[in-house]
Amino acid sequence: MAFNIVLYEPEIPANTGNIGRTCAATNTRLHLIEPLGFRLNEKEVRRAGMDYWQDLDVTRYINWEDFLEKNPDAGIYMATTKGHRIYTEVSYEPDCYIMFGKESAGIPEEILVKHPDACIRIPMLGETRSLNLSNSVAIILYEALRQNRFCHMKLEGELHHLSWE
Numbered sequence: 001m002a003f004n005i006v007l008y009e010p011e012i013p014a015n016t017g018n019i020g021r022t023c024a025a026t027n028t029r030l031h032l033i034e035p036l037g038f039r040l041n042e043k044e045v046r047r048a049g050m051d052y053w054q055d056l057d058v059t060r061y062i063n064w065e066d067f068l069e070k071n072p073d074a075g076i077y078m079a080t081t082k083g084h085r086i087y088t089e090v091s092y093e094p095d096c097y098i099m100f101g102k103e104s105a106g107i108p109e110e111i112l113v114k115h116p117d118a119c120i121r122i123p124m125l126g127e128t129r130s131l132n133l134s135n136s137v138a139i140i141l142y143e144a145l146r147q148n149r150f151c152h153m154k155l156e157g158e159l160h161h162l163s164w165e
Contacts, residue, residue: 002057003028003092003144005137006067006076006099008107011037015103017053018134024052026145027152031071031097033061064111071097076118078107079140081130083121090120092144094151103133 005028010016016032023030032040040058061067068074076097077090092098101107112119122131122139130136145153 002095003141004031004074004095004097005029005141006031006033006097007102007133008033008064008099008111009035009037009102010133011103012133013038015133019137020056020058021052022134022138022141024056026141028141029057029059031059031061031067033064033067037102076115077120077140078112078115078118079121079136080107080112080119081121081124082106082112083119084116085120087120087122087140088143092147094148096144098137098140098144100133100137106130 003026005019005023007016007019007030010019010032016036016038020030022028059070061070074097075093075095076099077087077092078099079087080101099107120140122136124131131139145151
């Protein structure tokens with residue numbers, strides 16, 4: 001069982017690198033819908049992803065239609081500031097897809113209106129436009145992992161505890 005993070009036309013290489021590192025650390029597959037705002041071999045992507053990039057399960061798609069064609073039965077949640085449900089109010093099933101839009105514009109409106117029940121949001125105060133993309137991915141992904149008992153991850157009994165005395 002693995003979760004899937006989908007980035008729709010990501011623009012900032014450091015964000016994608018950070019997200020790749022989070023995916024590698026959680027056995028999560030990363031899906032990139034083109035066009036990308038950078039080349040995957042750029043050093044900013046590699047630097048942010050550190051040495052984890054080679055362990056990452058990454059799939060690229062030429063556009064949204066290509067993604068849908070290759071994943072016809074994908075259960076998708078779409079992270080958007082326009083969502084009516086808070087990300088903690090849904091039950092993330094194993095192998096679901098959690099989609100995030102590009103940094104400058106989010107997921108296009110024409111996609112969101114076709115999937116209103118899939119739209120989720122992270123609560124924020126006041127006039128805050130949005131959170132950083134890599135932070136948003138980590139917040140929602142770890143909620144999905146928590147709901148699924150951190151499937152295949154190190155749990156408390158498996159960790160070395162520090163003694164502060």
